[in-house]
Amino acid sequence: MFEVNPFDIDIGQYKVMLHQSDARQLGINFGDRVRVRTKGAAVTAILDVTSQMVEQGHIGIFNEAMKELKGAKTVDIMPAPKPASVAYIKKLMDNQKLTEDQIRAIVRDIVDNNLSEVELSAYLTASYIYNMDAQQTEWLTRAMIETGDRIYFDTHPVVDKHSIGGVPGNKVTMLVVPIVAAAGLLIPKTSSRAITGAGGTADLMEILAPVEFTADEIKELTETVGGVIAWGGATNIAPADDKLIKAEYALSIDPYSQMLASIMAKKGAVGAEAVVVDMPTGPGTKLATAEEARKLAKDLMDLGERLGIRVECAMTFGGSPVGRTVGPAVEIKEALAMLETGTGPNSLREKSLALAGILLEMGGMAVRGDGGRMAEEILTSGRAHKKLMEIIEAQGGDPNVKSSDIQIGEFRQDILSPATGYVVAFYNKRIIEIARLAGAPADKKAGVIIHKKMGEMVKKGEPLLTICSSSDWELECATKECALMDSGRQMPIVVEGMLLERYPRYTQI
């Protein structure tokens, strides 16, 4: 019988702490499982061992386990076996193949928070080092679908879009969804918020309407207006992914099979039958070469076939931002303006129409080769704009919003070209850094407007960029980051003929 010390901390797991003498007495150690029982309640928890935090005869119990034990004052404990999935993770570490049941057990335990951080990290590290084969990746994807909410549509076809990411300003979803929905296809799009970027589609859409919906609400919205742009993180769709992303981020890894499974699980769970995958390719993106992009395309299409989902992939140019804006408000303003007028930056217009066109063809709305033209017609006719306004209204936003209503940061700074010439280098990552320093994505009004892109001519003293922010000191931070001749820093934009370094060094904008 142990006296309970409640630890008022959400630790993300069923976790308890014993004095090391008591653990020794019970023959158990750090990371072992214990069955903790009280009258009418019990929980299996991960053990931590301490010499100071709890006295002998006491047990520290964190919030999650405490809830299951209904505030018990005393508990019995006994050693319990580790989840079977821990042994399967060991098999992965030994590069052995897992069965479907074993993969499902791992995913189930990830979703149920039954694995410790040490175990979860070992799973990801082994997954990173040893890719799964196609059969195992299929099982992994199915397990990720089955362990979360699913949407089954009565109307068809259901299409979806995914971007591999890695290119700034990629607001194409804001155009693709209304175009294909206006054509009569269903597109229940879940998007992410930015983690390391300047703004995810969910961050953008949130300026226009709420984005947090359950799977059931997404189904209803999609059936009502044809499309939705929701934040995936608010749903319980493929929830294993959210847990994995946390640890992947901490390790800066993106295990390949796990990435394939995570993409396709989210599509499979919402009932998508046809999916287009945008693959920004080029130096500075996630897909440095066309070869890598082709391999990924093949693997995604193979996985789709195994799951009964048609997949087409579009390799797009990722070396330069899409459109001329980076940051939630400036991006949504640009996207809205294009829907209102049918015109705007070519890089945004062409890419959006191409991706929408592929979906129109896959969904049977256009004959092969005619999708792009149809998408253009839907955009220029204003039908896409009308559809987005319907979607905004359905999601609870203002259907009369105009691009001119969108507020951007009141503190602004132009970055002027120090020379006359062509833009000969343009570094995406630096643009994202500058937008983040200005406050994006948390400050939705922060961002970068790009006046000159790769290959364009600029005169000395003309603006290359405009940075905007809601905060004067964040604007200053971001502006400093653009300083020429700042030692060790890569200029975001290089103009031919521009002085790259000068001695002695001094700072000049």
Place this chain on the structure above:
Amino acid sequence: MFEVNPFDIDIGQYKVMLHQSDARQLGINFGDRVRVRTKGAAVTAILDVTSQMVEQGHIGIFNEAMKELKGAKTVDIMPAPKPASVAYIKKLMDNQKLTEDQIRAIVRDIVDNNLSEVELSAYLTASYIYNMDAQQTEWLTRAMIETGDRIYFDTHPVVDKHSIGGVPGNKVTMLVVPIVAAAGLLIPKTSSRAITGAGGTADLMEILAPVEFTADEIKELTETVGGVIAWGGATNIAPADDKLIKAEYALSIDPYSQMLASIMAKKGAVGAEAVVVDMPTGPGTKLATAEEARKLAKDLMDLGERLGIRVECAMTFGGSPVGRTVGPAVEIKEALAMLETGTGPNSLREKSLALAGILLEMGGMAVRGDGGRMAEEILTSGRAHKKLMEIIEAQGGDPNVKSSDIQIGEFRQDILSPATGYVVAFYNKRIIEIARLAGAPADKKAGVIIHKKMGEMVKKGEPLLTICSSSDWELECATKECALMDSGRQMPIVVEGMLLERYPRYTQI
């Protein structure tokens, strides 16, 4: 400025928790580092993110970081880079070679608790999958030595002994240390407590004397009486190992290069010049085949050469317990009796004399081939017994202790042979399980006395084992574990001609 919520939990790391909106505002995520500052104090901590535990504008700070911040009420925070070692761990995951400085940075951050559990686990998993080469293993060993306390002796030679473990009843250190110390060699032996076994050497020695000493005390004791038998866990010798063992245990892995480094770091740190390594080999041990043992021996000797430590390895029979006792009190009683009388079970006597003999030869006390004889002479003359009593006294124990004084568990049960015949199978792991069920190693008086070993003749009704314990119900548990015909359980001892299964099943001792 954030308001501090102190979290009164020792979490083993500098750790803080922010509301997810604040983390987003700062552009940081789970696992990132933050610099936390208050007037006159600062600490770099690992970030966790929550939606419930702390409000916006507050920061949860765990004990370790709170101490550094001297009870601050408000703090400033700013993003900080991850330790460089995280990038080096990523290199390991990519199977790239690390430099000496990079390996040292990882070990330093392990010792300083600068790595999160996710990062530490990734290091171990990658180490498990990709072995380091000899050069890297040397650097790893040196880093483990340098990040802890070291002993430099003025007198020489200094020798040491290590066992790979995996065989029950292996109390040979209790004989080897007094024998070689009696011959005039210095042997500053640090030993472990049992984690998954029934009793480590430190658990045994603790019955006779205190075992918790600092490196300085170990040096002084060794210089005074020639030898010491201390608990390594109480020292700061190669402290990285203690942190790694925790996570290795949780994952049930023992990465090969890391094992080599951990063994040799402990020997290098105490200034050992010659080391004998006991390698119990055979089915059911850590080294299943002679081939594996030979590879390990070669790698240990190579590593020793790189470190300037002479290493010899002794492959020993690990298929059966050493001596006839398993558990702290019964083992120490057996070891003391052998020192008192010079006689006892052959498996214990021969092995102890062989290992001591190797050290006597390596230390220049005996010519090659004569060490075993000399060791035997020291044992039978009573000099080894006298030396152990000196060591016990120096460590603070009773130098007049006799084997007959050692108390074993008052609750005892004989396990009788159900048939007449030869013992044809003997399962070490089951013997350890039975000793643990009886209460070992926490209950020092719990254990198993083995009456019949592999190949010995037994008559029906004669005892095979005696189990002892301080607790009647633990004795009952352990006794049940020996039950014949218990479905799915492996009998610890099989006697030829004995009924292995019978239908219908029933339980009989």
